[in-house]
Amino acid sequence: MARKKNITAEKIIDLYMSALLTDENIPKTVYAFAHANNFEENDFYKYFSNFDVLEKHIFSLFCENTLALLVENEDYTHYAPKDKLLSFYFTFFEMLNANRSYVYLKLAQNKNKLEALKLLSKLRSTFLKYIESEIYTHSVDLKNKTLNSLNKKGANETAWAQLLFTIQFWLEDTSPNFEKTDIFIEKSVQVSFDLKEIKPLESVLDFAKFLWKEKTMST
Structure with a gap:
């Protein structure tokens, strides 16, 4: 052969x-x-040293392909940071929807949650580079190098935690066409920017009500 x-x-x-x-x-x-x-x-x-590296690359590739699609839209470069992040989320989860069986197998059905999280290490790096270069480009100057570094790290960790939280919600979403995930994305992104601008109350309460409703309906 x-x-x-x-x-x-x-x-x-x-x-x-x-x-x-x-x-x-x-x-x-x-x-x-x-x-x-x-x-x-x-x-x-020539491309991968083992299957673990391959699997980490696959999850990072979902993010890389998302970013490639975003830059094809000429209007995207003129979006405000919040609209850029919304565009990222909706495009990224369309990518995950197209590969849901694989993602569900590797993340939701993996009994070793630490092992599942390790699969996302390269995705994390790719995503945080995007966050730093496109979304949180203007941060408050705390007039101290150490404090500025801690502030940047905190913003990155919050952004990463938000993405993980959204993936988990999507994995558990049973609504048609994952419509509730779309609502979750809109509300969580709104909250993240309102908190950054110190005007959170209305959107935080709205997001909290949505989560409470989802929890009570699923029990």
């Missing part, structure tokens, strides 16, 4: 996700995976 030629990183990802969703098990070895898909084992290592 002739070997496949010019295997790409994107093709390896497609084959891996397909294998995982079909068999529900990680291939035992890179050799077995390459042999089953008719390409050379060494071609895998």
Whole structure:
């Protein structure tokens, strides 16, 4: 049987996700995976050192593809930071919707939550670079290098926690077309910017009511 030629990183990802969703098990070895898909084992290592690295790359790729789509919209560059973040969230979760079976398998069905969180480490780096360069570009100058660094770190951690919280909500969302996740995104992003501008009460209460309603309806 002739070997496949010019295997790409994107093709390896497609084959891996397909294998995982079909068999529900990680291939035992890179050799077995390459042999089953008719390409050379060494071609895998041109892009990924192991399956763990590959899986982390997949989650980061969801973010990278989201950002690539955003910059294709000429109007996006003129958006205010809040509208940019909303655009990111809606586009990112469209990406996740298109790959929900894989994401659900790796995150929601993974009993080892710490292991699941580690899969998002490269996504975290990609997302925080976006936050720093596009969203929180203007911060309050606290006239102290250490305090400014802590303030920036706090803003980053809050942004990351917000994304994780939204992913968790989406994983548990059973509404048609995940409509409640869209509402969650709108309200949570509004709250995050209102808190930053120190005018939170109305949007925080509105968001709290939404979460309370969701919790009471699901019990």
